[in-house]
Amino acid sequence: MSGYTEEELKEELKDQEYKFGFTTDIESEKIPAGLSEEVVRMISAKKNEPEWLLEYRLNALRVWMEMTEPEWAHVKYEKPDFQNISYFSAPKKQYESWEDVDPEMKATMDKLGISLDEQKKLTGVAVDFVMDSVSVATSFKEKLSELGIIFSSFSEAVQNHPELVRKYLGTVVPTQDNFYAALNSAVFSDGSFCYIPKGVKCPMELSTYFRINESGTGQFERTLVVADEGSYVSYLEGCTAPMRDENQLHAAVVELIALDNAEIKYSTVQNWFPGDKDGKGGIFNFVTKRGMCHTNSKISWTQVETGSAVTWKYPSCILKGDNSIGEFYSVAVTNNYQQADTGTKMIHLGKNTKSTVISKGISAGQSQNSYRGLIQIAKKAENARNFTQCDSLLMTDRCGAHTFPYIECANNSAKLEHEATTSKIGEDQIFYCQQRGLSEEKAIGLIVNGYVKEVLNKLPMEFAVEAQKLLAISLENSVG
Amino acid sequence: MTTVISEKTDHFLSQLSIPENSFQLAAAERALQLDFPTTRDEYWKYTRLSKISKGAFTDSFEQKEKLDIEDQLVSNEFIVIENGIVREDISQYQKDYKIEISDASSPKTLKVNSSDIFSTINRAAAIHNVKITIGANKVIDTPLQIVYLNHSDRIISNTQLEINAEKSSKSTIVITNIGNEGKESFNNHVMTVDVAENAHLTINKIQAGNPSNYNISTEEIEQDQNSTFKINTVTLKGALVRNNINIAVNGQNCETHMNGAIVTKEKQHIDNHTFVDHKVSNCFSNENYKYVLEGKATGVFNGRVVVRQDAQVINAYQNNGNILLSDHASINSKPELEIYADDVKCSHGSTTGQLDENAIFYLQARGIAKENAKKLLVAAFIGEVIEEIEHEGTISLIHRLFKEVHNWDF
Structure with missing residues (x-):
């Protein structure tokens, strides 16, 4: 193809349909729509939960009832009707072993390119696959358990390791934290639980693929990752969802x-x-x-966001311990009418804490892409250091890119830097590449690729490939 | 229709003598339905207003026959406004500036946001309205100085200023709010500025009143095509200073500059909110605010730039630099960009830190005492803002104030 222009790119972006839009036909068990104490009790009973967890849920429900939906985000959408959502849906059949898994579901995974068989053999990644709300297959468990690593669905963890769940649940994101966290705490269906014992370096990347499948089902995932003293874990989360006409609500809580x-x-790769x-x-x-960092610890968030009609997401770090480090690397791509309000919060409480924030936004179509971040240096956080860079790239004249950083500093030994730029791809950059013999298409690909590289480099190898694919789908052929 | 009356506002207004005319009574009526914002309001997130909203202010005072303003003057054209009342007997101005002083009772061209409580109170309780017109094609070298004085304790002065820079004019206005003897006085200032086609207007504001003063300024600026507007704010003192600068760029090929130097100490709170609304194409805006905070001082910077959908080829820059000199000083910075057009170059930067230890050491090695080395570095830090003022008289006044307030020499 010669003479591929930005105009053509825009044209293509307009018509780019969601490639992973398909629905798996599996019978699901659903409870009637609506939210009440009764529903919460029903969810809890279905999962055979202990009394303290039911109490936790009911308390969250009471808190949620008192709250109103927040409106400060730079997004416009029709608010979900919370009484019209079914809060629990689980595939009816339970599987004894991998061989018993419904072939149709296996096929779904094949389409996603994350077939368990393949991954088991080739990549050494243990996958906790969540279809709607209940884990259906977990692999590599034996290998992990040798090291004492617990990696299971949340409900299994509640049954098998209640003391660990009880100790850490809600300690980073308290029930009353915000409207959606309260909702999640009341009705969370399932999710993943991960515990790495003292001094253990998890030998493989732990991975969970979430997938919304049932029409009209909100999915309320709860993830809890605990890394005990001196341990290391790399955790992957990826999402794809089938095509739907009605808006679906996804309100997850992740605690690290x-x-x-x-x-x-x-x-995270979110699609x-x-x-x-x-x-x-x-x-x-x-x-x-949100993640809680104790002394000398480090939490690093990396995300590639290409999906969702409306995104409202701020992976954060509370740098409570001295010398702790928080990192946030993000690529957010919005196209068509997507709206994203995302960013991070770095709360520096301990001494010598460091944080780095790199956020790259790409807006196309008529989408709105906002960065909203908070850097807070508490009074006692001596020698805190932050570097923030948030860049936005505009692809059309109908999209928007916004930056809302909050920088709060109450300590005079802190060093904070924040910089943000917003621009379109420089015509001179494209011209320069063309002069060197690249087609315009390749030039745009090169520039976009270079623009996000800083973030993609932070992803684990296996994931970077998928992230590349998603970027390519979201922005068509412009990403080489 | 039932209307809810805010108790706080009711209490606040009850201390004031609202002029008995239908226009101002209606404004007072409207103000009653507005409440004082709290830190739950995004726009006031970092500034607590309880000292103002609960404060007992008065608007009655005895005029002083002689006002000692000699050492505040930077120009031989000036208007003196004492506790919100224009002192024509002391003021002095030539025909270059057309100045109309009227009472604030009849509906004015003054455009204010009717949902903002401070400008509504101003509208209700103001005594005088000052309108300055710089005639078409007039290029005036001598700046016009507006001297605000609040010399009574707990006085509230509601001041109104309208500036019209007509086509192709060029002028400078200096607004000073210094040497106020009155303790805990409150200057509630509203200013509207029209910068017509091809006009150049510079406004220099110097705020160094009594450290117990409150000052809330609401400034609405509109720019027509090919115009240049520049506002420089220097703040050295104030228990609570809040400057709201809202600039609507309505015409093409405009230039907009905003600079601020805030050097303060003790328990003072300085808050600058700026908003540039780029409505049309081919414009440039630049913003540079520098804070140096000592003691328990708190600073707030909120710069907002909006580029509307069809405003292409916009270059907008924002810079905010902060130095914290003491353990107890704090700064909240929020530079915002909202971009709806694509052919733009917009950027902002915000830094917070302290003086470079190496630079201080270097200067000490050259025989400069540590304290002086620090002053030298601070002077260099805010120097680029002071340079923008471009009027020698004003600059030397600022230098003198620095000497008085911080014992610093440049």
Whole structure:
């Protein structure tokens, strides 16, 4: 193809449909729509939960009832009707072993390119696959358990390791934290639990693929990762969702706890259904992600966001311990009518704490892409250091890119830097590349690729490939 | 329709003598339905207003026959406003500036946001309205100085200023709020500025009143095509100073500059909110605010730039630099960009830190005492803002104030 122009790119972006839009036909068990104490009790009973967890849920429900939906985010959407959502849906059949798994579900995974068989053999990644709300297959458990690593679905963890769950649940994201965290705490269906014992370096990347499948089902994932003293874990989370016409709500809570000298690397590729090119349908993604860093620990968030109609997500770090480190690397791509309000919060409480924030936004179509970040240096956080860079790239004249950083400093030994730029791809850059013999298409690909490289480099190898694929789908052929 | 009346506002207004005319009574009526913002309001997140909203202010005072303003003057054209009342007997101005002083009772061209409580109170309780017109094609070298004085304790002065820079004019206005003897006085200032086609207007504001003073300024600026507007704010003192600068760029090929130097200490709170609304194409805006905070001082910077959908080819820059000199000083910075057009170059930067130890050491090695080395570095830090003022008289006044307030020489 010669003479591929930006105009043509825009044209293609307009027509780019969601490639992973398909639905798996599996019978699901659903409870009637609506939210009440009765529903919460029903969810808890179905999962055979202990009394304290039911109490936790009911308390969260009471807190949630008192709260109102927040409106400060730079997004516009029709608010979900919380009484019209079914809060629990589980595939009816339970599987004894991998061989028993429904072939259709296996096929779904094949389409996603994350077949368990393949991954078991080739990549050495243990996958906790969540289809709607209940884990259906978990692999590599034996290998992990040799090291004492617990990696299971949340409900299994509640049954098998209640003391650990009880100790850490809600310690980073308290029930009353925000509207959606409270909702999640009341009705969370399932999710993943991960515990790395003292001094253990997890030998493989732990990975969970979430997938919304049932029409009209909100999915309320709860993830809890605890890295005990001196341990290390790299955790991957990826999402794809089938095409739907109605808006679906996804309100997850992710809590990370890095105890002294531990390190957690949490990577996300998010590709929920973004709605079609007229802005119809799509997932509402209202997620609370937060990590607690104890002394000398490190939490690193890396995310590639290409999906969802509305995203509202701020993976954060509370740098409580001295010398702890928080990192946030993000690429957010919005196209058509997508809206994203995402960023991070770095709360510096301990001495010598460091944080780095690199956020790259790409807006195309008529989408709105906002960075919202908070850097807070508490009075006692001596020698805190922060570097923030948030860049936005604009692809069309109908999209928007916004930056809302909050920088709060109450300590005079802190050094904070923040910089943000917003621009379109420089015509001179394209011209320069063309002069060197690259086609315009390749030039745009090169520039976009270079623009996000800083973040993609932070992803684990296996994931970087998928991230590349998603970027390519979201921005068509412009990403080489 | 039932209307809810805010108790705080009711209490606040009850201490004031609202002029008995239908226009101002209606404004007072409207103000009653507005409440004082709290830190739950995004726009006031970092500034607590309880000292103002609960404060007992008065608007009655005895005029002083002689006002000692000699050492504040930077120009021989000036208007003196004492506790919100224009002192024409002391003021002195030539025909270059057309100045109209009227009472604030009849509906004015003054455009204010009716949902903002401070400008509504100003509208209700103001005594005088000062309107300055710089005639078309007039290029005036001598700046016009507006001297605000609040010399009574707990006085509230509601001051109104309208500036019209007509086509192709060029002028400078200096607004000073210094040497106020009155303790805990409150200057509630509203200013509207129209910068017409091809006009150049510079406003220099110097705020160094009594350290117990409150000052809330609401400034609405509109720019027509090919115009240049520049506002420089230097703040050295104030228990609570809040400057709201809202600039609407309505015409193409405009230039907008905003600079601020805030050097303060003790328990003072300085808050600058700026908003540039780029509505049309081919414009440039630049913003540079520098804070140096000592003691228990707190600083707030909120710079907002909006580039509307069809405003292409916009270059907008924002810079905010902060130095914290003491353990108890704090700064909250929020530079915002909202971009709806694509052919733009917009950037912002915000840094917070302290003086470079190496630079201090270097200067000490050259025989400069540590304290002086620090002053030298601070002077260099805010120097680029002071340079923008471009009027020698004003600069030397600022230098003198620095000497008085901080014992610093440049």
